Amino acid sequence: MLLIISCATGSSNTSAQSSNGLDVEVKYGAKDLQRMDIVKQKVYLHKEAYVHYKNMKLTADYIEIDLRKNLAKAKYVLDSAGNKIGRPTFKDAQQEFVCDEMIYNFKTQRGRIIKVRTQEAEGYLLSDTNKRHENEHIHIKGAHYTTCDLEEPHFYFRLSKAIVIPEDKIISGPLNLWISDFPTPLGLPFGFFPNNKRGSNGILLPTYGESPGLGFFLQNLGYYHRFGSLKEKRRRKKGLPIEPGTGDYVDMSLLGDVYSRGSWALKSNFNYRRRYKSNGNLSLSYSSIHTSEREFPDYNKTNQFAINWRHTQDQKANPNGNFSANVQINSQQNFRQNLNTTTDNYLKNTYTSSIAYRRTFPGKPFNVNFKIGHSQNNINRKVNLILPQAQFSLNRMDLAEISSRVFNVQPTRKKWFHKIGISYNTFFLNDITIADSLLNLHDISWVNKHMRTGMRHNLAASNSVKLLNKKVTFNPSIAYAEYWYLKEIEKYWDDDIDGFLTDTINGFARGGNYTLNGSFTTKLYGLYAFADKFRGARAARFRQVITPTMGFRYNPKWKGYRWGYYGQKLTYAEYSPFAIGNVGTPGGFESGSMYFKLMNALEMKYNSASDTTGDPLRTVKIIDNFNISSAYDFFRDSLRLSNFNFVARTNFLKNLVSFNLTGQIDPYHYTKEGTRINTLEYLQTRKLGHLTNVTGSVGTNFKSKNQNRKDNKFPAHFDPINNNNLEEFVDYNVPWSLGLMYSISYNRRNIGTESDTGIYVQSLAINGNVNITNRWRIRGDLRYDFQAKDFSYASFNIYRDLHCWELAFQWIPFGNMKSYNFSINVKASALKDLRYRRRRNWYDNDVIPQ
Numbered sequence: 001m002l003l004i005i006s007c008a009t010g011s012s013n014t015s016a017q018s019s020n021g022l023d024v025e026v027k028y029g030a031k032d033l034q035r036m037d038i039v040k041q042k043v044y045l046h047k048e049a050y051v052h053y054k055n056m057k058l059t060a061d062y063i064e065i066d067l068r069k070n071l072a073k074a075k076y077v078l079d080s081a082g083n084k085i086g087r088p089t090f091k092d093a094q095q096e097f098v099c100d101e102m103i104y105n106f107k108t109q110r111g112r113i114i115k116v117r118t119q120e121a122e123g124y125l126l127s128d129t130n131k132r133h134e135n136e137h138i139h140i141k142g143a144h145y146t147t148c149d150l151e152e153p154h155f156y157f158r159l160s161k162a163i164v165i166p167e168d169k170i171i172s173g174p175l176n177l178w179i180s181d182f183p184t185p186l187g188l189p190f191g192f193f194p195n196n197k198r199g200s201n202g203i204l205l206p207t208y209g210e211s212p213g214l215g216f217f218l219q220n221l222g223y224y225h226r227f228g229s230l231k232e233k234r235r236r237k238k239g240l241p242i243e244p245g246t247g248d249y250v251d252m253s254l255l256g257d258v259y260s261r262g263s264w265a266l267k268s269n270f271n272y273r274r275r276y277k278s279n280g281n282l283s284l285s286y287s288s289i290h291t292s293e294r295e296f297p298d299y300n301k302t303n304q305f306a307i308n309w310r311h312t313q314d315q316k317a318n319p320n321g322n323f324s325a326n327v328q329i330n331s332q333q334n335f336r337q338n339l340n341t342t343t344d345n346y347l348k349n350t351y352t353s354s355i356a357y358r359r360t361f362p363g364k365p366f367n368v369n370f371k372i373g374h375s376q377n378n379i380n381r382k383v384n385l386i387l388p389q390a391q392f393s394l395n396r397m398d399l400a401e402i403s404s405r406v407f408n409v410q411p412t413r414k415k416w417f418h419k420i421g422i423s424y425n426t427f428f429l430n431d432i433t434i435a436d437s438l439l440n441l442h443d444i445s446w447v448n449k450h451m452r453t454g455m456r457h458n459l460a461a462s463n464s465v466k467l468l469n470k471k472v473t474f475n476p477s478i479a480y481a482e483y484w485y486l487k488e489i490e491k492y493w494d495d496d497i498d499g500f501l502t503d504t505i506n507g508f509a510r511g512g513n514y515t516l517n518g519s520f521t522t523k524l525y526g527l528y529a530f531a532d533k534f535r536g537a538r539a540a541r542f543r544q545v546i547t548p549t550m551g552f553r554y555n556p557k558w559k560g561y562r563w564g565y566y567g568q569k570l571t572y573a574e575y576s577p578f579a580i581g582n583v584g585t586p587g588g589f590e591s592g593s594m595y596f597k598l599m600n601a602l603e604m605k606y607n608s609a610s611d612t613t614g615d616p617l618r619t620v621k622i623i624d625n626f627n628i629s630s631a632y633d634f635f636r637d638s639l640r641l642s643n644f645n646f647v648a649r650t651n652f653l654k655n656l657v658s659f660n661l662t663g664q665i666d667p668y669h670y671t672k673e674g675t676r677i678n679t680l681e682y683l684q685t686r687k688l689g690h691l692t693n694v695t696g697s698v699g700t701n702f703k704s705k706n707q708n709r710k711d712n713k714f715p716a717h718f719d720p721i722n723n724n725n726l727e728e729f730v731d732y733n734v735p736w737s738l739g740l741m742y743s744i745s746y747n748r749r750n751i752g753t754e755s756d757t758g759i760y761v762q763s764l765a766i767n768g769n770v771n772i773t774n775r776w777r778i779r780g781d782l783r784y785d786f787q788a789k790d791f792s793y794a795s796f797n798i799y800r801d802l803h804c805w806e807l808a809f810q811w812i813p814f815g816n817m818k819s820y821n822f823s824i825n826v827k828a829s830a831l832k833d834l835r836y837r838r839r840r841n842w843y844d845n846d847v848i849p850q
Helices: 230-237 399-406 444-449 679-684
Strands: 014-016 026-031 032-036 043-055 058-067 071-075 090-091 098-105 113-120 123-132 138-146 157-164 169-172 175-177 180-187 191-194 202-204 206-213 213-224 247-259 262-275 280-291 300-313 323-330 350-359 364-379 382-398 420-434 449-464 465-468 472-494 499-520 526-527 543-553 562-565 573-576 591-607 617-633 642-654 657-667 668-670 676-680 690-703 735-748 757-773 776-785 790-802 805-812 819-826 835-840
Touching: 043 071, 058 098, 098 562, 123 157, 138 169, 157 191, 206 835, 247 420, 323 364, 382 399, 420 444, 591 805, 668 679, 676 679
Parallel strands: none
Antiparallel strands: 014 026, 026 043, 032 043, 043 058, 058 071, 058 090, 071 098, 090 098, 098 113, 113 123, 123 138, 138 157, 157 169, 157 175, 169 191, 175 180, 202 213, 206 213, 213 247, 247 262, 262 280, 280 300, 300 323, 323 350, 350 364, 364 382, 382 420, 420 449, 449 472, 465 472, 472 499, 499 543, 526 543, 543 591, 562 573, 591 617, 617 642, 642 657, 657 690, 668 676, 690 735, 735 757, 757 776, 776 790, 790 805, 805 819, 819 835
């Protein structure tokens, strides 16, 4: 219960052994005056006086010691202005407090305290009269309990009498709540307050209310239990202090929701932590939602579950290996129909899980990775299970390093071929992709039917050579990929159905292909300037950097492709037996292409008239990056030229505004029927091609400059509830931020035909934060769809810090998640149930979102 405060040593230091046979000396001293009455066996200490006995330490500006009765009496003194100074401070191994007056018996270790203020875990106890017993229990008469740390607290519970058990609990008689020194009708015949810095076990009180859609409810009723650790138990057994938040622990909470119209939910949450080892969380939930009444035709019942597990390993536990887990397994539409969903979860469409292990080997050039996981999509209702995935990677090593490592031969003089680098990796994957409706734990025949097993080996050699006096870089490489599967497919024509059938054949099958690649790259610089008479005082100059890349790539056709009459109208076609593979397939067609890429950057340099640094030259980027790329395949029988891809990115106004643009241009001509033919559009219309799609976005983010904000704590005399002394709290340098993002995309359909049209999609996103004061925070998020001519999403949040209380308001004004939530509550977790809440949940809307 009581705090620990250090005390300065006085100018004099004396020890005494009482006649009553204390087993340890009593040490005492004072700064100004130390006087002893031999006859009465009393010692009088003035100014910064102290008394030490065993683990007890008492300090005050006046202490009187009775050596005959083993008593120490301490009290404050008054200064010239009549203020109390030098109030007694008491501390021992587990307790500390400040009071007006105290009498302490060294032998019985009992004491009587007048007007004491102590800190009890998250709370403060202000009491009139206290008696401390040898078992360290304290009996109190007339006290205030609060979690407000001000001398005049904003609220408190007035207790008639109470018992304080240090590091355990506070038990009181009748009590009632006072706010700003005004009584409220809220009272109880007895009170129980936790007094354990490490937390305590107990019942979690629910939130109550009414939902128009689901009826009256109790939410989050349950039980909390903290298991602690063996280390904590051993230290507690020895009477040693336990620092909160630094030891190992496991805690658990079991919660439940119940609604008067039949809906209910069960939830459990486990947290664990091993210091310097790992930490994590496991949560489970199951809910049953009943809408309407059972007798009505629109009655609906849905059951949802969710499993979430997060595990993080501390790097100190194993620097060369790491185990991690992030698991999200949910029933379909769980986050859209779960009673306790959040906005972030509601907006998700795909949920992924993974349990991974990574291992590196010190001094070795390789590493391994293992993973199991799953993903589920709420739109196409597909589930993918990874059972498991493994990868072995050999880092790139040049021939000189290989010669040294493997053959222990170090080349005396390195040649160009010694720089050829070799890399290798193998990838194994065993997975299942299946519709969620087919998952059945009672019949697992679907496992063998949908399971795919594959392995891919990649071996590559590469080099980098400087040509033309190191102006051009040549990067040749050759790579080989080998594919292994345990299943392959076989197609054949069936006259009975007038179509082809596909059989799956079990057994080992392999295939492989190689790729030959080479590229040339260089940099070109251009400097431009206006004529002297047009240059002006700023003398603006432009610098352009062009990085052209030209290369070739060759892929031979894999001979493992099979032929037959499988195409439309029984035409001769071919297929890959590995079409159902999960790690890729060898190339189906021979290809040999030449590709190019052109990267541009443009900047302007000018003289700054306002420069004071001695370097008047300033640089402004006009185009950060503008890329154009395409390829030409020599082995295609037609349409050999690929689409032109372009990407542009730049920033304006000192990076205040960002601009991004991507798109594609089709270089071939289209007939009036919409057929793409082997004729360039330029030869027909003198146009470069058809713009098929483009996406652009422009955004900005405004924010206030960094200010020297005031201390985030309230002054001791400031009252944020009654708003007195407001001018000492308001900071008019308001920190704020505002983000704007406009996006537009264009996709062209039915090119060349009469219905040739372009589809536009435009949206505007606005988000902002503003801190009106250190205690007022407002946030908004708004999205507008120009095609629908409506807002697609909006959310507004207001937060007010009321020192020991807090106020929060969240409002979603429209959409499926339309709702609001208002709450005002005490911050301290010990009194978290002292709150008022009003809300309308999204599931109270007319329909449950699907």
